[in-house]
Structure formats: structure tokens, C-alpha cells
Amino acid sequence: MWTKYLLSALSVVALTATCGELRAQSAEWSTYNGDLAAQKFSPLKQITPQNVGNLAVAWRTHTGDVSSGGPPSAGMHNRPPATDPQADLPPTVWSATPLFVNDTVYLGTPFYRIFALEPDTGKVKWSYDTNAVLEALTQPDLKNRGVAYWQADAPDAAQACQKRIYIGTMDAKLHSIDADTGKPCADFGKGGVVDIDQWNVENAKWPLSILQPPTVYKDFLFVGWAGKDWADAVDPPGTVFALDARTGALRWTFHALNPADAAKSGTANVWASMAVDRDRNLLFLPVSSPSPNFFGGNRLDAISLGTSVTALDVDTGKVVWSRQLVHHDIWDLDTNSAPTLIDIQKDGATIPALVQTSKQGFLYVLNRETGEPVYPIEERPFPASTVPGEKASPTQPYVPLPKAVVGDKWPGVFGLADIVSFGYCSRTAATLRDEGRFTPPSLEGSLVYPGTIGGIEWGGGAVDPSTGTFVVNYSSAVQIYKLIPRADYDKAATAGGLETGGFFPMTGAPYGVQLTTFLNPLGMPCWKPPYGSIAAYDLKTGKQLWDVPFGQVQQYGFYMPESWGSITLGGPVITASGLIFIGASMDSMVRALDLATGKVLWKSLVSAPAVALPAVYEYKGKQYVVFAAGGNSILTPKVSDEIIAFALPD
Amino acid sequence: MTKISGILNDAGAALMVLASLGGLIVSIFNYFNPDSGIAGEPGTLLVIASTILLALFGMALAKLNSGFLRSFFIVSSLLNIAGTSFAGYLLHSQTLVILMLVSLLGWILHVFRRRRAFA
Numbered sequence: 001m002w003t004k005y006l007l008s009a010l011s012v013v014a015l016t017a018t019c020g021e022l023r024a025q026s027a028e029w030s031t032y033n034g035d036l037a038a039q040k041f042s043p044l045k046q047i048t049p050q051n052v053g054n055l056a057v058a059w060r061t062h063t064g065d066v067s068s069g070g071p072p073s074a075g076m077h078n079r080p081p082a083t084d085p086q087a088d089l090p091p092t093v094w095s096a097t098p099l100f101v102n103d104t105v106y107l108g109t110p111f112y113r114i115f116a117l118e119p120d121t122g123k124v125k126w127s128y129d130t131n132a133v134l135e136a137l138t139q140p141d142l143k144n145r146g147v148a149y150w151q152a153d154a155p156d157a158a159q160a161c162q163k164r165i166y167i168g169t170m171d172a173k174l175h176s177i178d179a180d181t182g183k184p185c186a187d188f189g190k191g192g193v194v195d196i197d198q199w200n201v202e203n204a205k206w207p208l209s210i211l212q213p214p215t216v217y218k219d220f221l222f223v224g225w226a227g228k229d230w231a232d233a234v235d236p237p238g239t240v241f242a243l244d245a246r247t248g249a250l251r252w253t254f255h256a257l258n259p260a261d262a263a264k265s266g267t268a269n270v271w272a273s274m275a276v277d278r279d280r281n282l283l284f285l286p287v288s289s290p291s292p293n294f295f296g297g298n299r300l301d302a303i304s305l306g307t308s309v310t311a312l313d314v315d316t317g318k319v320v321w322s323r324q325l326v327h328h329d330i331w332d333l334d335t336n337s338a339p340t341l342i343d344i345q346k347d348g349a350t351i352p353a354l355v356q357t358s359k360q361g362f363l364y365v366l367n368r369e370t371g372e373p374v375y376p377i378e379e380r381p382f383p384a385s386t387v388p389g390e391k392a393s394p395t396q397p398y399v400p401l402p403k404a405v406v407g408d409k410w411p412g413v414f415g416l417a418d419i420v421s422f423g424y425c426s427r428t429a430a431t432l433r434d435e436g437r438f439t440p441p442s443l444e445g446s447l448v449y450p451g452t453i454g455g456i457e458w459g460g461g462a463v464d465p466s467t468g469t470f471v472v473n474y475s476s477a478v479q480i481y482k483l484i485p486r487a488d489y490d491k492a493a494t495a496g497g498l499e500t501g502g503f504f505p506m507t508g509a510p511y512g513v514q515l516t517t518f519l520n521p522l523g524m525p526c527w528k529p530p531y532g533s534i535a536a537y538d539l540k541t542g543k544q545l546w547d548v549p550f551g552q553v554q555q556y557g558f559y560m561p562e563s564w565g566s567i568t569l570g571g572p573v574i575t576a577s578g579l580i581f582i583g584a585s586m587d588s589m590v591r592a593l594d595l596a597t598g599k600v601l602w603k604s605l606v607s608a609p610a611v612a613l614p615a616v617y618e619y620k621g622k623q624y625v626v627f628a629a630g631g632n633s634i635l636t637p638k639v640s641d642e643i644i645a646f647a648l649p650d
Numbered sequence: 651m652t653k654i655s656g657i658l659n660d661a662g663a664a665l666m667v668l669a670s671l672g673g674l675i676v677s678i679f680n681y682f683n684p685d686s687g688i689a690g691e692p693g694t695l696l697v698i699a700s701t702i703l704l705a706l707f708g709m710a711l712a713k714l715n716s717g718f719l720r721s722f723f724i725v726s727s728l729l730n731i732a733g734t735s736f737a738g739y740l741l742h743s744q745t746l747v748i749l750m751l752v753s754l755l756g757w758i759l760h761v762f763r764r765r766r767a768f769a
Contacts, residue, residue, distance in 0.1 A: 554687075556691055556692040556693040556696075557687075557688040557691025557692060557693030557694050557741055558693045558737070558740035558741060559740055559741070559742055560740075587687075588687060605685065605686075605687045607684055607685070
């Protein structure tokens, strides 16, 4: 087996010798993004474009940790909350990338349990229950993006906890578990648990939810958190904690806001995964927007680290460089995925670069040593706000190359949606403020494109390091942002009129907000398809190679035409054989695409949308592709607890 | 008994009834099979209802020789077959689409056999 691994690794090295030290060489999938460079690339080649059509289910397992929401009698949840067996459970969102490491598949669940599975059968080796509170403390759903793995440099088999699995909970507890036995590591925090909320000392309105697994490098755990920056104007200020992987002791803290900003704003947190440049000892953070999401009158002074990609020194947490991607963010355009690190061959030179994808649809290609653009980024003027108390940034960074995945103008009214709604779409569009990209939220309602669910979400992109081909799936979604004066908002809230319809209070700000996706009364998108696509770029030139609709919308069970594509959540992975594996679409399909053309070569139905990155690994000479099919209420109410592995038949 | 013998005497109507009952079984299976991709979906319920209706239409056509009701059921059956086929296509239920094509064959047989009979 080891000979096979070695040969596999050597062949990849030989093929990609000019591309630096970042490439994945492992048959494992040891982190959320496959590796610390967030390339989402596997060097495995057993499954090829020629034989992928033969791919079959190797095993499937159900964890039991799933809820469609509501009371236990509504079905679809198999484990009552620990506190009250009769209490309602929120629905589950399961975006966990499975890990394959230590000859085991590990995954976390939305009930905050860890499962260790046999990689060739899916049989449960052990499971661990954090006994977390199953309440929607900061998110509307019970949510988990998986687990993290650490091992000592020279593991001593005679000692416990030389290899560990970490999982966070919505109530801010970080658990450390022995990867071999499933027992808590007593030397970590108190009895294997660190309460991250002990450092939630400013504007502590809600717990610092650890939904994204920590990023692990050397003996550090880098821990970001999620919150609810739509609820209040002033929130816990954004932080990232570096903990000792063995003891859980705090090594350093990164603060995204200075004390003055923290007193009147909050968040600018890191809720997505991070990347690490081992050679340069840099940690890259995707920093989200400051609070509240859609009004910035309380934070008119520039918050330079908000909505940025920021590089820190791994050992000290000091900022090495930071590049703001959206100035004075009032659109909730959180930087939402780990940047992909890649050495680019350009003009005869090797550039240590990163690619930061974004909700706004831009691909920011930066020199990761300095943060300077590899392809020029321009400051362009954008519309002013008309809202009293607000002052939109007069300019925003604009990326001409690589071409943004979505255009500067929304696609326009979809004739079919307009006709079947008797002109609702065109009538509504005529009443909205629409001045293209970065149109500020307004009192009359603004068409925002791309909006907070659009462009590129937390799956980010994947890269083939041998060719510099970068692949990313994206959504084309039009949303309406309407600010509502505080008195009117509170009056409606008191009357019970804000229970549905995307209302967010932003308490403490002079406005609440209604955020809706631009649909007609029948639920059809009012804008022209495609609604989701996947595209490939050549990072050596910045040119787009192909761009095709991806997935299918499914409404009431009916699949819409393939040319319409689907809103997507989740991301792609690439294998060295020239394949892309991806779930992400709302039709609950998982697919394999040809990296050269984007053509779908294989697809299979799973029990809910696979809104996580798949994992690719090899075990006993066989290549597996594993998806967690968990669903996400943003796409469809369909949820599941299924983890499913595909492989070529023997 | 009369109804059954009426259907059996009319191969076209019989084919319509059988195909629609086949479509009903397939659709019920899809509705309850979590791996169908359309389990529990309103669209699947719709084709369950439409195949039941089509089976009833087929039975009625076997009984009726002429008149407004017969014309109504002939047109309604054709619309039902077209609608169910389209729904089956959108539901990715190829079996249902094939069964609706068989049902269409039955409808054609029924209509043209009757025409010849009355010519």
C-alpha cells in the first residue's frame, strides 16, 4: 500500500515540478479544504474521465442527526434535545467536508456529534456526543461544517491523544477527542472542552458559535466563529483565537476592529475556513463585514479589516498585510471562503499567489507575500446612498481580470416569470433603485446583484496546480434590500407582521431591513436564467476557459431545464486525472465534470443537496469520493443525514 | 362485470387503463421512495392524481359509445396524457413518460377503432 502511495506522490511531483511546493501529494483528505493551501485538489488518478461513468455507491451511512424543523412528532429527527425531549428542533444544515486521515473517515454532524467511519465500508468505528444544546442560538438552523484533525509530530502509540479530532458547537464549546478511541482528551481545557465564550467579553449578546472546524497548523488551532450580524447594530467584535492544540491554552488573539469601532459596531469575524502558507508562515483569513449588515451609519469611519482578506503571522497573530475587498460594506458581502494558494507562472516568473473568491463574484488574485494584485484592481466610482445617516463609499475595488463570474448589471426581467405573474416582475423592478453593482440599500428598495447569497459562496474554488486551471461554481441571484425606518419596523414587529419575509431588525440602528429574493408570487425567479453556473479560468493569463450552467432547479419536484442551472452552495474539488467532483446544486445530484470542458460525465442522486465539499481519498488501493448530503434551507427544505461514498466497481 | 368486459372489448381503452394504472403504481412508488428524488413532492402527488383520473377516463370511454360525455372524455384524456407526460418528463420519471406513450397508443386505438366502427 505504501509503495502505491509513494509512486502516486512521486508521479504527481514529476508532472508538476514547476509549480512550487503547494501541491497536494496525499491520498488523504486531512482538512476541510483537502489541504492547508485550500487547493481542493487530489493527486489521485484511478477515477478518470473515461471510467467515471462506471462510478457506483461503495457505501452509505446515516448518522441519525437530522431535523426538518418543528416538534418531534413532525418526524425527521432521530434524537431529541438533551434538555427537553418534547421541544422543537430547528432544521439542520449539514455542510461538513468529511476528512480521511489516520485510515479513518471523520465527520461532524449538525447535532455536534463526531463519527469515525471505516473508509471502505462506512461502518461506525466510534462516535462521540458533545451533548451540545440543540438550539438556534445564533443561526436559524443547527449547522456544522465538519471537524479538524491534529497529530503530534512523532505520535507515541502508548499515549492517548497523540492524534485528535476537534469539533465546535453553536454554544461556543470546542471539544478535543482522541482520534483512535473517541474519548475526550482530558488535558485539553477542562475535561477535553474549551469554552471559547470565556473570551467573548465585549458586547457579548450571543455565543461565539464554532460551526467551522478550526484550522490546524503546527501545534496551533486557529478558531473563528459565527454570529448574527443582522440582529443588532453592536455585536461582539471579530476575533480569531490561536489555541494550543494540546492544552487549549490561548496563544494569541486577532482583533479585526479597533476599540473605537468595536464600541459602536461588531463582527468582521471569520466564520469560514482559513488557509496557511507553510513556507511563509502565514495564516490567511477571510474576514466578514462589520455589523449591522445593511446599514453603516454607525460605522462611517473606515474599518480597514472589514470584508477583507488578511494575512497574519502564524506564530504571533500580527497582521502582515490586509486587502479590503469591499469598502464600507452595507450589502453583507462577507469574505466567505479560504483563499486558494497557488504559485502562478506568469511572464516567465513564479508568483506566490492566492485567489480569493467572493460573494460579489470577483476573483481577487493577489501576491500572497504582499497582498498586491497580480492582475490590476481598480478603484471605480459607485452610486451614493440616498438613506439619511448613511454614506456609501464613493469607490469600490473593481476587478477587470479575471472576468467576474457575474455581470455588473442584473440579467433583466425573465419574460416567462413576468407573463405568468401578469407583469409582476417588470412592475416591481420599475419601482426599485437599480444602478448596477454596489447599488446601496434604500428606503424604496434596491435591486442588489449579486446579493448576499450570490456570486460565490463558502465552497470557494479549486485549482489544478499543475496547469493553473481554477474552477469555481457560482450563483446568479437577484435580491431586494429595503430599509425600513425604525419606528415603522418596530410597529410592524409589535403587530406580528414580521414573522416571515426576510425581515432583520438591526436593533440599535435607525432602520430595520427586509431582504428578499426577487421572485414572482408563484416562486419563480424574476430574473433571466441561468441561476447557477460553473466556470474555469487559466490563472496564468486570467482568461476564462469555459462557463456553463450547472445543476437544475427543482420546484415541487419538477426539474427545470438544464440551461437554467441552479443556485449552488458548496464547492468543487479537482483530481489529477482531470475531473471535477461537486454536489452543491438544489437538485440533490452529485456530479463529475470534465475539467477541460465542464461537461457532465457522471451524476448520481443523493438524498439531499450535498452543500459541502466532497472528500477524495485512497484506501487499500481504491479511490473513493465521499459526499455529505445534508441540505441547506437556503436551497430547499430537503434535509438528510446521509454520507455516501462512490468508487469504481471491483 | 359489465364494466370489465366493456374494457376488455375495447383494446384501446384497456391499454389506456392499464398504462395509467402502471403510471399510478410508479408514481406512488416514487412518492414513498426516498431515493427517487421526488419523494413527498407536490408534483408527484399531482401525477398520482392525474393517473387515477386517466384510468377513470379510460373506463368511462370503454362504456360510452357516443354523445357529449364521450367527446369530453376523449379530449380530457388526451389533455391528461399530454399533461402527465410533460409532468413525468419534468419529474425525471422516464417510466411514467413511457407509460403515458403507451396510454396515448391506447387512446389512438380507441378513437380510430370507434371511428371505423361508426363509419
